[in-house]
Amino acid sequence: MEMDGLIVDFDxxxxxxxxxxIKEYPIGGMIAExxxxxxTDLKEVILEYSRLEEKPSEKTLAExxxxxxxxxxxxxxxxxxxxxxxxxxxxxxxxxxxxxxxxDEFFIEIKEEDSIGKFIFEGSGYSKLGKSTNKQALLxxxxxxxxxxxxxxxxxxxxxxxxxxxxxQVNAFWSMFxxxxxxxxxxxxxxxxxxxxxxxxxxxxxxSLLLFEVAHxxxxxxxxxKCANCGEYFVPEGRIDAIYCWYPSPQDPKRLCKDIGAQVxxxxxxxxxxxxxxxxKVYMKYKMITIRHPQNRDAKEKLxxxxxxxxxxxxxxxxxxxxTESFLQWLEQFKE
Numbered sequence: 001m002e003m004d005g006l007i008v009d010f011d012x013x014x015x016x017x018x019x020x021x022i023k024e025y026p027i028g029g030m031i032a033e034x035x036x037x038x039x040t041d042l043k044e045v046i047l048e049y050s051r052l053e054e055k056p057s058e059k060t061l062a063e064x065x066x067x068x069x070x071x072x073x074x075x076x077x078x079x080x081x082x083x084x085x086x087x088x089x090x091x092x093x094x095x096x097x098x099x100x101x102x103x104d105e106f107f108i109e110i111k112e113e114d115s116i117g118k119f120i121f122e123g124s125g126y127s128k129l130g131k132s133t134n135k136q137a138l139l140x141x142x143x144x145x146x147x148x149x150x151x152x153x154x155x156x157x158x159x160x161x162x163x164x165x166x167x168x169q170v171n172a173f174w175s176m177f178x179x180x181x182x183x184x185x186x187x188x189x190x191x192x193x194x195x196x197x198x199x200x201x202x203x204x205x206x207x208s209l210l211l212f213e214v215a216h217x218x219x220x221x222x223x224x225x226k227c228a229n230c231g232e233y234f235v236p237e238g239r240i241d242a243i244y245c246w247y248p249s250p251q252d253p254k255r256l257c258k259d260i261g262a263q264v265x266x267x268x269x270x271x272x273x274x275x276x277x278x279x280x281k282v283y284m285k286y287k288m289i290t291i292r293h294p295q296n297r298d299a300k301e302k303l304x305x306x307x308x309x310x311x312x313x314x315x316x317x318x319x320x321x322x323x324t325e326s327f328l329q330w331l332e333q334f335k336e
Contacts, residue, residue, distance in 0.1 A: 005204035028222040028235040030079040031213040052135035091141035152206045160224035229261035271324035
């Protein structure tokens, strides 16, 4: 698979990703897409590959990476898919080098307290990083990749969210534009096609993608918005007040958040209104009992329990952990 990195045509207003065709992104859109990734989702994709039990070879790995990028594109988009695949390629290539001098440092045993390693290698038949089979090599690359993604996501949130961060963390990130500029792995070329000159950038790592986008976000005062449906960040196009992104929705992957977000929000509001109404009935019932009968300890205890537990239920409903229906069923115990 010929891939030097993510090739981007940047004209000062938008990014055009060039891989088996073209895909336009607004400034900031590529890192917003990459930040949508849930690294745990990669395990299922890797384990679908049909030649996992074979020994790593140029042939089997050359087949894996084009297959991998296509699988990832279906799930998260082409910019993120290419960057992930290129980082995996780099890691696997390093592992397969005969002259590796730090094998003991690279091929470590997975310790009990290593939650990332335990998740990745669970059920694989391996308890150590290595390259005896394609499965072990790819899961090992996955392990090291997951570590680097944590750094990317943390840095992205410093840019996109309104949370406050420690000054030394912010300074460490900005140093990559000055004294630590060597951390940038970006090649630049000028190409002429369609009768015009184009500035082409080849971006070779997720942190380089972040640095590339951050610089242009700052120059153009780009603001990120958290989608009101899926909760992921995106860069609004067209209407700057858009609150729903154009990625597949968690409710129905075949439909976009922008197409069903308002409908989902209305449905959730109606459910929440019902939940609030039913809760208020129960609350007022026990509140009035405690006012009229101050000596009724059972009512006081139930009211206290109701008020403390409902906070937990509301948070779980907000995060989609439990349904409104299950909350209403739980309330039934107070109506007896």
